[in-house]
Amino acid sequence: MIVTLIVFTVALILSLVFIYYAITEKDLLKAAVFSAGQSVSYAILLHTMAAPDIAMTYLAVSVGLYSALLVFVISKTERYEE
């Protein structure tokens, strides 16, 4: 129980750090990577809350598909934000 709570808290704080870096990053490609890191920590959160079905879907969609989609979209525009 206490281990689950510690993992939960660490993942929660980690997701906040990733979100902050994703928003403030000027290099859009790096921001997409930070966004993927935030998704990984959310997947850990879902798993500690005993929802493996949602964790699995969340991993496949938000780390795999969503990041790939962002990279495709960035390749059609400029990489650096002004």
Place this chain on the structure above:
Amino acid sequence: MSRRTIGLIVLLVGVVSIALTTFIVFNPEAPKSVRELGKYYIANTTRDVSSPEAVTAIVWDYRGLDTIYETVVLYMAIVGGLAISTTTRKVSLKTRTGLTSIARTGTRIIVLLIATIAFAIALHGHLTPGGGFPGGSALAITVMLIVPVYTLQSLLDQGVSSTRLIAVRGLALTALGLVAILPVIKGLEAVTNLKFYPSHVAGMLISGSLWFYNLFEFLAVASGFAAVALYLSIPEEVYREEIKGGE
């Protein structure tokens, strides 16, 4: 320290202190009991649907119609995307070499692993967490890996195009609809599960229609997302030429 790091520290201290204050002031506690609806699903899923996986049973049996409509909405979104990014002429790109052989070999191994796991997630969806949608999106990631490493042209040469993938998706969706409608022939309601479909095939549990729904949803989602990846990776120049040629 840069301004960014200071901002992060301020944010972390703020959020953690707000969370602790809320906890001390309101003292929220998790509910000790499970709700009646949850109890029903936990107790009766094995009897009603003959599947130990309550989530898949709810998604494809108790609330099957909702899931079919969601699948249709996703289908319309993907077809809409294809409609605005379609090209009249055949896409032929200047052959680029792709990445180095290290990246190619690595991708080959990873693609094989991802595909294996995707099939396991989808075809075991009625026994373990998972199902058609997570399995299909995992399989679509293989296409998204192949496009940058082996180039789009290599896929097009193999005959894999977004139009064909959309056709596969249409067929899979038709099969999904047929699985839902077939019980009507015997005079049962549409989306009937165990009264029409067997719960076991050759001694293996397939939980009636759940296995078929998972299989066809898997094919539909994988081909749909792969089609999106393919039409998004067509470079801008092709569209520019298309617009010039059209005038």
